Amino acid sequence: MNPTVITASAVVGLSLILAMVYKKSIIDKKINELNNLEDEVAKAKVKAEKVVENAKKEASAKGKEIELKAKERVYNMKEEAEKDIRSAKQDIQQKEARIAKKEETLDKKIDRVEAKSNELDKVQEKLDEKNKEIEVVRAKQEEELERIACLSKTEAKDMLISKLKDELAHESAVAIKEYEGKVKEEKDRISKRIISTAIGKASADFVVDATVSVVNLPNDEMKGRIIGREGRNIRAIEAITGVDVIIDDTPEAVVISSFDGVKREIARNAIEKLVTDGRIHPAKIEEAVNKAKKEINKEIIEAGEHAILELGIPGMHQEIVKTLGRLKFRTSYGQNVLVHSIEVAKLAGNLAAEIGADATLAKRAGLLHDVGKVLDHDIEASHAIIGGEYLKKFGEKAEVINAVAAHHNEVEFETVEAILVQAADAVSASRPGARRETLSTYLKRLEDLEDIANSFEGVDSSYAIQAGREVRIIINPEKINDDAATKMSRDVAKKVEETMQYPGQIKVTVIRETRATEYAK
Numbered sequence: 001m002n003p004t005v006i007t008a009s010a011v012v013g014l015s016l017i018l019a020m021v022y023k024k025s026i027i028d029k030k031i032n033e034l035n036n037l038e039d040e041v042a043k044a045k046v047k048a049e050k051v052v053e054n055a056k057k058e059a060s061a062k063g064k065e066i067e068l069k070a071k072e073r074v075y076n077m078k079e080e081a082e083k084d085i086r087s088a089k090q091d092i093q094q095k096e097a098r099i100a101k102k103e104e105t106l107d108k109k110i111d112r113v114e115a116k117s118n119e120l121d122k123v124q125e126k127l128d129e130k131n132k133e134i135e136v137v138r139a140k141q142e143e144e145l146e147r148i149a150c151l152s153k154t155e156a157k158d159m160l161i162s163k164l165k166d167e168l169a170h171e172s173a174v175a176i177k178e179y180e181g182k183v184k185e186e187k188d189r190i191s192k193r194i195i196s197t198a199i200g201k202a203s204a205d206f207v208v209d210a211t212v213s214v215v216n217l218p219n220d221e222m223k224g225r226i227i228g229r230e231g232r233n234i235r236a237i238e239a240i241t242g243v244d245v246i247i248d249d250t251p252e253a254v255v256i257s258s259f260d261g262v263k264r265e266i267a268r269n270a271i272e273k274l275v276t277d278g279r280i281h282p283a284k285i286e287e288a289v290n291k292a293k294k295e296i297n298k299e300i301i302e303a304g305e306h307a308i309l310e311l312g313i314p315g316m317h318q319e320i321v322k323t324l325g326r327l328k329f330r331t332s333y334g335q336n337v338l339v340h341s342i343e344v345a346k347l348a349g350n351l352a353a354e355i356g357a358d359a360t361l362a363k364r365a366g367l368l369h370d371v372g373k374v375l376d377h378d379i380e381a382s383h384a385i386i387g388g389e390y391l392k393k394f395g396e397k398a399e400v401i402n403a404v405a406a407h408h409n410e411v412e413f414e415t416v417e418a419i420l421v422q423a424a425d426a427v428s429a430s431r432p433g434a435r436r437e438t439l440s441t442y443l444k445r446l447e448d449l450e451d452i453a454n455s456f457e458g459v460d461s462s463y464a465i466q467a468g469r470e471v472r473i474i475i476n477p478e479k480i481n482d483d484a485a486t487k488m489s490r491d492v493a494k495k496v497e498e499t500m501q502y503p504g505q506i507k508v509t510v511i512r513e514t515r516a517t518e519y520a521k
Helices: 003-149 153-201 221-227 229-241 261-277 282-311 318-329 337-355 359-368 383-393 398-406 416-430 437-454 482-499
Strands: 212-216 244-246 253-257 459-465 470-475 507-512
Touching: 212 261, 221 229, 221 261, 229 244, 229 261, 229 282, 229 470, 253 261, 261 282, 261 318, 282 318, 282 337, 282 359, 318 337, 318 359, 337 359, 337 416, 359 398, 359 416, 383 398, 398 416, 437 459, 437 470, 437 482, 470 482, 482 507
Parallel strands: 470 507
Antiparallel strands: 212 253, 244 253, 459 470
């Protein structure tokens, strides 16, 4: 045998033996570890059992404690509930006692009422019997009277009434006719004398105002400057003043149209200033209009003071004087209201002097009788009532206030001077050619058109132009946006359709303008 082969076999065998020995040592080690683990597990089990046992003991003790507390709380709650029940029972018993007592009282009252009712029934039965007896006796008496007179009750009654009526009517008619004839003759004679004397003393020129003013121009070139580039100047004039500026073929003239005399006069004054200055643009127009307004306000005060001086009326409040002066630019049926008021004052004073009444009081009331016409744009009421309320604010005499408020029979007359003011008003207004009905109707329609526009929220001002065929509404841009402005034009047009009567159509234009102003320094 080869020695080398033997040696290799021995090495392999030795290696196997060594491997087995090593493996056995490892297995033994693992077995020891397992045994240690088993001991630890056994110890942990014992420890866990002790922990569980302790926990059970603690839980049992806690449960008993909680159960005792719950029983104690239930007992307390039961005691409180029983106490509340006892208290409620006592209240109920007391209420039941009171109710029983009231029921007993009511029963007694009902018994008394029933007894009274029975007594009343018996009395009523006796009265019915007596009435029947009376009716029987009355019927017998009427039958006996009808038999004796040979007339029925109705026939006799009608005959008597007819005879009395005829006699009274004849006598009354004769007396009334005779008295009326005498009174009418005397009344006509005296009234004609008084009125003719008063009119003769108070003769005055008659003034009729138109609704247009004419501004003369130096040349026709000025018309183009008033119109401005793309019409901006004329639009600015119309928007600021609220009038209708008419530029037509009339040589060297511009026509201003407006039913409001103050607006028309401001526009006329402003255009004259612009023509004189020669510089015409929107900023200059606004400046000229503001100056014109100041001048017209001054003219209004002067007109009021002149009327008071002309009539010799002292001691009038300055605000009333100013309002009175505005009547200079107001017309009624084409008649200038201030001139009409002065004439009424003179007539009323003369009438009062003729019959021995207070002439000073009559003149004062006559001058102020139409002052409400300046204010009736803002208040829905008769100008007579408005004027009376206005004068009351400034301490006017009660007699003057009554004369103003009563001159259209809307309140009762309290003084003879109030009746004289009404008569003087009628005389002044009814003279031939004094008034034009169509003009007043036209002006009233324009006023109504502006009133409708001003009734909407956010409107700063409105102007009826083009003879009432258009209304321009200037709105506050901070309160009304563009969408609301469009809606407002439709709403105004709809309200005009519902409340007014007019020929053709009316154009409603809502203008919303925003200005930004800054100064370079």
